[in-house]
Amino acid sequence: MRWNIPNTLTILRLLAAPAVMLVFLLLPRPFADWVALVLFVGASATDWFDGYLARAWNQQTKLGTMLDPIADKAMVIIALAAVIGLMGLNGLILIPAAVILFRETFVSGLREFLGDTAGTLKVTKLAKWKTTVQMVAISVLFISGIFEHHAGMLSFGMDAEMLDGVMSGAVSDENGLRLYMILLSVTWYLGVALLWIAAALTFITGLDYFNKALPYLKD
Template sequence: MNWNVPNILTVLRLLAAPGVAIMFLFFARPWADWFALVLFVVAAVTDWIDGWWAREYNQESRFGAMLDPIADKAMVVIALLVITGFSGMNPWILLPATVILFREVFVSGLREFLGATAGLLKVTKLAKWKTTAQMTAIAVLFAAGVFEHAFLERTEGMDLPMVDSILTGAVPDEIGLTTMVQAEATTFLIGVILLWVAAALTAMTGWDYFSKAKPHLRDTKA
């Protein structure tokens, strides 16, 4: 294996995938949300950089072609597990996350079954769009977690009537609670919409790969 820049970035992105979950083991929220968000965004950016670098400087390799989609899937799957868990199994997140996870397992199984002919399941432009949509949605949902826990930190020690008084305008909002609530609601809504878009694109690419693989799944007649 050639340790060129694209391959090094891909390996680092693969190592960053479990790092997103580890942030929540060693840091309290919202710091864990911040660290996970930054780590995920940086890793997602390297996905574009290593592809561009490999094409620009003719450093494409079989190792990179094999590991790159694995790193992408690991990032998305682990981040979705974290977000789904901390969302309290919110169905608006759980359902699209289930579609995405099912597709990734299904296509991986197809590739394993096809063996030497798995090359027909090449990454399409639509598949690249779905990866972009997945990573964007996840980053936005991590940002929503940052705002949510910033709100909780600012209301620490307050009782519910006091919080309600500030949010309704009866008491001056000197600590920005209203801003935090609006920011959290907006980013969460955008993140959920993007996640559903990503789930739709994911399902479409899964069906496309299945259609291409169907001729190779038929039993041959004796």
């Protein structure tokens, strides 16, 4: 194995994947949300840097080629599991998440079955866009979780009438609850929309890989 900077970044991204989930067991919210967001965004950024540096410095290795897609899938799957837990099994999150998880498992199974001919399932540009949209969607949903926590803390003890009064401006908003509620709404709907777009791209790329593998599946 050749240890270089691109491979080191890939391994750090792989290690960051379980850390995104573990911080919620070790730290109270919203600190856990912030740490998870920083870990996820930082690890997602290395997905571009390690590939760029490997090509620029001619340091592409078998280790990096093998670990890079694994690290991407681990980051997305574990972060999705964290988001599902934070959002309380919301159907708007569960359905696209199920599509993404199914596709990743299905394509990994295809590659394993194809063995030496798995090169026919090379990563396409659309698949790279799919991964990017997935990571942006999850990042936005982590941010939404932060706003949700702060809005919940500021509205604790308020009844529906008082909350409506704060949102309408009839009741003084000394703690900025209205702003947090607006930011929560914007990031929630944006994150959900991006996740559904990611699920659509995930389905399309999965179908493309299946069509490419089909000739090798016939008896």
